[in-house]
Amino acid sequence: MIRCIAIDDEPIALSIIQEYCKRYGNIELQCFTSPLAGMECIKSTHPDLVFLDIEMNSHNGIELAKELPDGTCLIFTTAFSQYALDGFNVDAVDFLHKPIFYPRFERAIEKAKVFIRHDNDNEKPSGSITLKVEHKNVIINLSDIIVIEAMDNYVKIYRRDLPMIVPQITMKEMESILPSDGFIRVHRSFIVSVASIEKFSNRTIYLKRYPRPIPVGRKYTEAFNNLNNIFQPQ
Numbered sequence: 001m002i003r004c005i006a007i008d009d010e011p012i013a014l015s016i017i018q019e020y021c022k023r024y025g026n027i028e029l030q031c032f033t034s035p036l037a038g039m040e041c042i043k044s045t046h047p048d049l050v051f052l053d054i055e056m057n058s059h060n061g062i063e064l065a066k067e068l069p070d071g072t073c074l075i076f077t078t079a080f081s082q083y084a085l086d087g088f089n090v091d092a093v094d095f096l097h098k099p100i101f102y103p104r105f106e107r108a109i110e111k112a113k114v115f116i117r118h119d120n121d122n123e124k125p126s127g128s129i130t131l132k133v134e135h136k137n138v139i140i141n142l143s144d145i146i147v148i149e150a151m152d153n154y155v156k157i158y159r160r161d162l163p164m165i166v167p168q169i170t171m172k173e174m175e176s177i178l179p180s181d182g183f184i185r186v187h188r189s190f191i192v193s194v195a196s197i198e199k200f201s202n203r204t205i206y207l208k209r210y211p212r213p214i215p216v217g218r219k220y221t222e223a224f225n226n227l228n229n230i231f232q233p234q
Helices: 011-024 035-045 061-065 081-089 102-119 171-177 218-231
Strands: 002-007 027-032 049-053 073-078 094-097 128-133 136-141 145-151 154-159 162-165 183-187 190-193 197-200 204-207
Touching: 002 011, 002 035, 002 102, 011 027, 011 102, 027 035, 035 061, 049 061, 061 073, 073 102, 094 102, 102 171, 145 171, 171 190, 183 218, 190 204
Parallel strands: 002 027, 002 049, 049 073, 073 094
Antiparallel strands: 128 136, 145 154, 145 190, 154 162, 183 190, 197 204
């Protein structure tokens, strides 16, 4: 369950967020038209996610964002696109431009979930991760993963003795939630499981139960050096 607070001085805007949260599911939402009351609740309850309007009658959301507790996942909602850069400068995970449509809202929630999993030590994946595949949540055992391949704004995950799946997540987001001691990004298009490596050269990696060699990109030579350290005899 994602604990969420939305602050907007327009009740209609809050009702839209409320409707979308209900449609998405597994979100507990509190709404505030008063920025002060909303911020007080945020500081006392430490929600996972905050939706915050920027240009309100009495307060500016950019300034309020600077007062959020550390680790709060923030999504700005505003009708004024010129604030987008300012929004990202205060580490907002996304920026929703009004009028907000559900597909764009859903994508913002998916980005927020990656941030929340990565930032919360108690929810970091250890033996498994949960990703959305064709609008369903799928639990993926990390030990099953052989290699992950980029595909536009999605990835292809190849697994041992299991079908390949295509979750709704970007390569960058995928890299952020995988444990660094078990997975290495060796190319802009590939993340490999360390346990699946059979042999490698300075430019190519060969994996168990995977037919194609994986190239090592020039900008990922540090990853290759890490492989040398991992497989060097003690």
